[in-house]
Amino acid sequence: MVLDAWNQKVSHLNKLFDELTDEQLEKQIARGKNTGVYILGHLAAISNRMIPLLGLGSEVNPELYDPFVEKAEKEVTERPPVKDLRKAWRDINAKLSQLFAGMQPDEWFKRHNSISDADFLKEPHRNKLNVIINRTNHLDYHAGQVVLLKP
Amino acid sequence: MVLDAWNQKVSHLNKLFDELTDEQLEKQIARGKNTGVYILGHLAAISNRMIPLLGLGSEVNPELYDPFVEKAEKEVTERPPVKDLRKAWRDINAKLSQLFAGMQPDEWFKRHNSISDADFLKEPHRNKLNVIINRTNHLDYHAGQVVLLKP
Numbered sequence: 001m002v003l004d005a006w007n008q009k010v011s012h013l014n015k016l017f018d019e020l021t022d023e024q025l026e027k028q029i030a031r032g033k034n035t036g037v038y039i040l041g042h043l044a045a046i047s048n049r050m051i052p053l054l055g056l057g058s059e060v061n062p063e064l065y066d067p068f069v070e071k072a073e074k075e076v077t078e079r080p081p082v083k084d085l086r087k088a089w090r091d092i093n094a095k096l097s098q099l100f101a102g103m104q105p106d107e108w109f110k111r112h113n114s115i116s117d118a119d120f121l122k123e124p125h126r127n128k129l130n131v132i133i134n135r136t137n138h139l140d141y142h143a144g145q146v147v148l149l150k151p
Numbered sequence: 152m153v154l155d156a157w158n159q160k161v162s163h164l165n166k167l168f169d170e171l172t173d174e175q176l177e178k179q180i181a182r183g184k185n186t187g188v189y190i191l192g193h194l195a196a197i198s199n200r201m202i203p204l205l206g207l208g209s210e211v212n213p214e215l216y217d218p219f220v221e222k223a224e225k226e227v228t229e230r231p232p233v234k235d236l237r238k239a240w241r242d243i244n245a246k247l248s249q250l251f252a253g254m255q256p257d258e259w260f261k262r263h264n265s266i267s268d269a270d271f272l273k274e275p276h277r278n279k280l281n282v283i284i285n286r287t288n289h290l291d292y293h294a295g296q297v298v299l300l301k302p
Contacts, residue, residue: 001276001278001280001281001284002284004276005281005284005285005288009288029181029299030180030181030182030299031181031182033299125152125155127152129152130152130156133152133153133156133284133287134156136284136288137156137160137287137288137291138291140288140289140291140292140295141291141292141294141295142295143292143295144291144292144293144294144295144296145295145296145299148180148181148184148296
């Protein structure tokens with residue numbers, strides 16, 4: 001159920017990003033707020049970071065984290081072209097699909113890599129499945145913003 | 152984990168709504184889009200509808216469904232005062248907390264009321280817990296919009 005919800009939200013965002021031209025994505029979602037391009041890079045960066053968090057390897061595009069998560073949009077002077085960010089978003093989703101498909105059910109109930117063994121004993125809900133629940137919500141949070149760019 | 156995520160998102164929205172004045176809530180989240188007030192009514196209406204969907208009784212404020220879900224904002228000529236919608240949102244969340252606390256764990260894996268027994272046999276993931284997963288995402292989708300009203 002949790003993975004179904006994740007996949008649905010990724011599909012919804014794919015559809016939104018596909019419907020929007022590069023020019024539309026470059027607009028602010030509301031006056032003075034982030035652009036669609038920043039959100040695209042932000043989502044790709046957060047999804048990349050899930051790979052090490054879930055103990056599944058290294059990020060595909062680690063260079064996205066600093067400009068799209070650590071920094072606010074107005075602090076960033078240069079960013080990759082929209083085309084490259086669209087590709088990074090497709091690539092990370094393909095990679096995550098492949099990695100999730102290879103996971104055994106019990107693996108989802110093990111600790112993720114931001115929590116120590118000791119803390120996990122006390123808080124067993126801080127497992128890998130919970131990462132997906134939270135990241136799915138995060139996708140939808142930003143989907144509600146990207147949709148505003150549709151004319 | 153699923154209920155924790157739900158509670159976190161309700162708290163986040165409470166905080167957002169509390170931070171915004173009635174005047175700020177009456178603004179559009181982006182030019183030509185829904186106002187914060189409409190989203191407040193919409194979320195209260197959708198949460199109300201969860202009560203019958205989960206087989207837990209009747210809605211607290213059934214009159215919200217038509218103007219805030221069936222109809223788009225521009226089709227609605229009269230709406231309750233913001234004060235009443237804030238109260239409806241608080242009331243439905245208090246009611247849901249109480250109802251969820253009274254549910255046994257196995258109850259969450261039973262069918263919800265929008266699916267027949269026959270279909271549920273084929274699609275057992277369409278259970279009550281899945282309603283919470285989807286509605287939590289829905290809360291976050293609109294939280295990403297309400298946050299835009301912060302100056």
